[in-house]
Amino acid sequence: MHVWSKLSSAKWRDAWEERFLGLGQTNAVIQELPGGKSIRVDVYCNREKEALAIAEQFGGRVRKVKNVNWAAMAPPSRKPIIIRDQLLVTGEADPKKIEQIASMHPARQILSIPAELAFGTGDHATTTTCLRLIADIAKSHRKKNYAWSLLDAGTGTGLLAIAASRLGAGTVEGFDFDPTAVGVARRNLKRNKARSINIYEADLFEWNSGKTQWDVITANLFADVLTPNMTKLYDALLPGGNLILSGILLEHKDQVLDAAQATGLPEPTTLQKGKWTTLHYCKANSMTDGAQASQL
Ligand SMILES: C[S@@+](CC[C@H](N)C(=O)[O-])C[C@H]1O[C@@H](n2cnc3c(N)ncnc32)[C@H](O)[C@@H]1O
Numbered sequence: 541m542h543v544w545s546k547l548s549s550a551k552w553r554d555a556w557e558e559r560f561l562g563l564g565q566t567n568a569v570i571q572e573l574p575g576g577k578s579i580r581v582d583v584y585c586n587r588e589k590e591a592l593a594i595a596e597q598f599g600g601r602v603r604k605v606k607n608v609n610w611a612a613m614a615p616p617s618r619k620p621i622i623i624r625d626q627l628l629v630t631g632e633a634d635p636k637k638i639e640q641i642a643s644m645h646p647a648r649q650i651l652s653i654p655a656e657l658a659f660g661t662g663d664h665a666t667t668t669t670c671l672r673l674i675a676d677i678a679k680s681h682r683k684k685n686y687a688w689s690l691l692d693a694g695t696g697t698g699l700l701a702i703a704a705s706r707l708g709a710g711t712v713e714g715f716d717f718d719p720t721a722v723g724v725a726r727r728n729l730k731r732n733k734a735r736s737i738n739i740y741e742a743d744l745f746e747w748n749s750g751k752t753q754w755d756v757i758t759a760n761l762f763a764d765v766l767t768p769n770m771t772k773l774y775d776a777l778l779p780g781g782n783l784i785l786s787g788i789l790l791e792h793k794d795q796v797l798d799a800a801q802a803t804g805l806p807e808p809t810t811l812q813k814g815k816w817t818t819l820h821y822c823k824a825n826s827m828t829d830g831a832q833a834s835q836l
Contacts, residue, residue, distance in 0.1 A: 542591040544583045546600030547573075556581045558789075558815070586720070621662040622648075624675040627703055629653055629662035633731065649706040652731050653699050656724045660696030665813035666760050666786040670700050673784050673811075673820055677756055678707035688755040689713075691776065693744050694765070698725030698737070700758045705734040709756070712736070717743040744769050749776035758784045763792030767799040774803035774823070783821040793817045 548556060553570060560568035560583055567584040584605070585591040591602040620641070621629040628645050632638055633654040642650045653661050660667050674690070681688045690704040695714030705712045714737060716722050725739045744765060755778050759766060766773075766785055777783050783805070788796050790812070800808065800821060808819040 541605050542585050542588045542602055543605050544585065544591040544594040544598075544600055544602050546581050546598060548579050548581060550577055550579050553579055621668060621671075623668065623671045623703075624679075626675045626678070626707060627651060627671060629671070629699065629703075631655055631661060649703070651699065651702055651706065653697050653702075653728055656697065656727075659721070660699045660760075662699055665816050666818065667699060669811050669813055669816075669818040670758050670760055670784055670786050671703055673782070673818070674700060674704050674756070674758065675707060677782055678704065678709070681755075682708055690756040690758065691749075691754040693747075693757065693759040693773070694761045695725050695739060696721050696760075698728045698739055700760070701725070701737050701739065702728060702732045702734045704756065705737050706732065711754075713738045713740075713754075715740050715742040715744075715747060717741065744772070747772070752776070753778040754781060756782045756784070758786070760784075760786040763788050763796050767795050770796075770799040770803055774800075774805060777823045779823055780825040781823050783823065784818065785821070786816070786818040788817040788819065790815050790817055793819075 550572060556570055556579070560581065569582045571580050571582075573580060583591070583594055585594070588602070588604070594600070595602050623629070626648060628641065628648045629651045630638065630641055631654050632641065633652055638650055638652050655661055662668060662671065677688070687710040688708070689711035690701065690709045692698075692701040692704075692714035695701055695716045698714055701712050701714035714725060716725065719741055722739055722741045729735055729737050729739060744761070745768070749772070753776055757773055757777050759773060766788070773783060785796060785800070796819060797808075800819065804824070805821045806824060808821045811818040811820065
């Protein structure tokens with residue numbers, strides 16, 4: 541593994557976060573230096589050429605590292621994340637502590653997602669928005685006793701897939717093009733007793749759903765991945781199904797909206813969290829039915 545590092549003024553923190561933490565990467569660490577005026581940005585790369593490409597663009601330096609203890613770099617006490625009245629996501633991995641948390645929150649599903657080398661611990665606004673929507677959809681399906689299915693494109697830690705499974709989804713599948721993320725997600729399945737989920741390595745650009753269609757598709761990806769794959773996502777969604785597109789920077793929203801509209805998807809519900817947009821679509825049940833995403 542190689543790390544690219546650069547010192548910068550603290551006033552550029554947002555820009556660095558957007559560049560390296562906003563693009564689905566959790567392999568970046570931004571640390572404030574003593575005095576508070578400067579920060580150090582470290583980006584850990586599996587291949588030297590990735591680190592060198594960053595250096596070419598932004599300056600800074602590249603060095604080789606043996607092992608990265610990613611968990612040790614995580615904030616020391618990640619607060620538990622509470623989603624509606626249904627979920628609690630903790631970074632805790634110790635089964636005894638998880639039991640304690642569960643006994644304090646008996647009505648919630650407790651999900652354990654320790655910090656590892658994959659995106660999706662629940663701390664990011666794009667993930668929490670997806671989790672809230674999944675919780676709402678799950679509640680609605682539970683009321684109707686409907687056995688629903690979910691596909692998570694770009695699954696990262698597997699958190700969205702695990703949440704869906706624990707909230708009652710029958711068939712759950714997730715894929716990611718990053719083999720490290722796939723390994724992390726599979727460990728999280730075991731940890732969270734959600735082994736029936738199928739997690740595999742695939743690139744959305746090459747992925748093919750065959751004839752399978754899902755009730756819910758989550759895709760917390762960047763606009764430049766979502767836009768060219770919109771028809772594929774549309775085709776993989778069952779009529780009446782929910783499509784959740786997250787990870788869209790405000791300035792890229794229109795291109796995603798246009799691509800979705802071109803498939804025939806009706807107007808979405810838009811959820812904005814700072815610079816991040818989530819679009820929630822509900823596919824029409826038939827050509828004459830203009831379903832709205834708000835009708836859960
Ligand atoms: C922003 S993270 C989302 C992780 C998780 N689903 C969540 O909501 O927290 C995006 C994930 O998509 C993966 N990814 C990016 N481009 C992809 C592609 N073309 N095909 C499959 N996975 C991709 C990344 O490796 C990363 O794990």
